[in-house]
Amino acid sequence: MPPLELLVGGVMLASLTFYVLLAGADYGGGVWDLFAHGPRAQLQRELIAKAIGPIWEANHVWLILVVVLLFSAFPPAYALISTSLHVALLLLLLGIVLRGSAFIFRAYDTAHSGAQASWGRVFAVASLGTPILLGVVVGAISSGSIQQPGETVRRAYFFTWVAAFPFAVGLFALVLFALLAAVYLTLETNDAALQDDFRRRAIVCEMVTAVVALAVFLLSRQHAPAIRERLANSWWTWPLQLATALAALGTLAALWTRRFPWARFCAAGQVTLILWGWALAQYPYLVRPDLTIHNSAAPPVVLHALLWALAAGVVLLFPSYWYLFHVFKGSTQKSPVRHG
């Protein structure tokens, strides 16, 4: 049996994957709300709101699970990350609060449309900024420059994340989330014109993804050397890169030929592979150069108890989650066509 901390780490990676695939797409939906244009701008916004309304709060909980597992199973890593990335995390929280509140205010502030438009704008802008900050945090952790503060304020609390590499990762996260959202949204409607709007966005996004991925890779040579080294020289890297590229091409091909369920499968696979590639390159470090998942893990008895709690929780969680998606996502084909 693998060490307990590896199992907990695996659960955290799985939770992060669900967060990215599900909540990531909710943020992406907000981005497409911001960039809604053309004759069907209003219909696009309504489709996005309808698609994410019932599920975004449940999807958001994956992030909380990741955070809770981080501080329960790897307390020193949580303490170090939240100390040195204080400012970036605070901005991330600002985005999370504004996105969620504005979305719900827009849904329930029915008094006049002016207010609704303002809430919509806040929701959309926060949906754009939050994924960037999420990527910035991941990028700063990956860059290996996080250390116990002791230096000057600017060095310790800003230099680690106000840099090209973290922001490149932030942009990468944003583009991937937008890609997921556009691909998923093609399956949320029967309206061919609306479907095509998001199909085109998805195709453009997939191309931008390639460019941003290249930029991140090039920047990593100087700014995240350790992770770059692992990505370049491990046995698993070429099969993984190849599979990611194939998934990306599969997404494009499926979008081109309007096989939307396949596009969803390929895009989710592509994003998952990117995330897992990052995790493999990061392994066994949580925060380079000092904290690994082995030396920062809680005592075995704690990890054991956590794993039992997780097992019990999952037994309740997955049927409920399946039910949620069954109720709201299972019947797109039956819903009436509103336009076109």
Add this chain to the structure above:
Amino acid sequence: MSDLVAARSQMAMSLAFHIVFAVVGMGMPLLMALSEWRWIRSGQQVDLLLAKRWAKGTAVFFAVGAVSGTVLSFELGLLWPKFMSWAGAIIGMPFSLEGFAFFAEAIFLGVYLYGWDRISPRAHLTAGVLVAVSGAASGMFVVFANAWMNTPAGFVLQNGKPIEVHPAAAMFNPSAWPQSIHMLLAAYAATGFVVAGIHAYALLCDQHNLFHRRALQLGLLVGGIGAVLQPLSGDFLGKSVARHQPVKFAATEGQFESEIRAPLRIGGWPDPEQRRTRYTIEIPGLLSFIAYGDTGALVRGLNEYPRDVWPPVVPVHVSFQLMVAIGFAMTCVALWAAWRQWRSPCIAGSRVFLWAVAASAPLGFIAIEAGWFVTELGRQPWIIQGVMRTTDAVTPMPGLIVPFFAITLLYLALAAIVILLLVRQVRESPGESGPQPRAGEVLR
């Protein structure tokens, strides 16, 4: 403002804000599920309309509660990294379980809010019940973790580090049940009373409105049961505090001297310099009886402990007195409501009664904030009672006043918006013409 004070203020403010939304998120689902259950039994449209209205309120409060709860899960590390580094592994269990309870709450609230015409009424009601149950569970799990800070358990201290950690013993620490039951009842009492108060006010203007009457009844049912049971749970918690946190107990009661036959002090203002509590009504022996079930028992006073482990006595005592006074007032209103329900044909028939209920609308929340102050301030100077001081837990980051002001401004704005939305929604209530749901009234 020093960084420590800024950090403490930010944490206090974040919790004081979140607690309101968390409490409504525990209480409102119960109300909406009860109303829907009544609709399924009675078939009356007014009950359905009420359930839908309450669902809207729940949606707003749950969303703001969810995001402000997320802020807290990060703030534990942003502000108190040394505490989390030390204790994260020990108190991770209740937080992890809370994560799953929160999942269930979010999932079934999604089903409830958006599933009115997608699933059968019975399935829909079940979703509502599950929201209420998981909301209560998630609140209780979080309080388990807070209780551990008051009565740390489940580890052995060696050279300042915890060893032999026992997660279950940590989770079920001595304060876990007393504190979480007290919080749960407080949530029901506060939510029930604020709902009953709003609709009592509406009935003062429109006495025969069936919609408001139903709402008043259900609000008083949930709030009243919570308020009547709360003194019992308060006694249970008080005995636990007397036993495990004698310094906090002495501060809440304004007890400076150790004495047998200690009196219960009603009101009063402690003077830590003179070491006595002035302007108070004393009932001899009652404090000894409350704490230990024996009027002759010895209650230890603050004088037995060094000054540097005293909590701020004045705010702790005054907050405690305020909480207890409000609790008694709410219990009285609840008993009055029960009497009216039993003796008179119409619970809403008396204007005096309606005024009393309307006036008590905000009381539960004031009591909750006051009680939270007692718990947290009463534990100072410790972040983990007897183990780690708050000063030793704070982040080394300078300039903490900036995040404090940022978060404060954000929350003030959110609070103002939520109040505005709430007022608007209450104003839109069905008028005298009767509670006919209008087109477009139905949630998506």
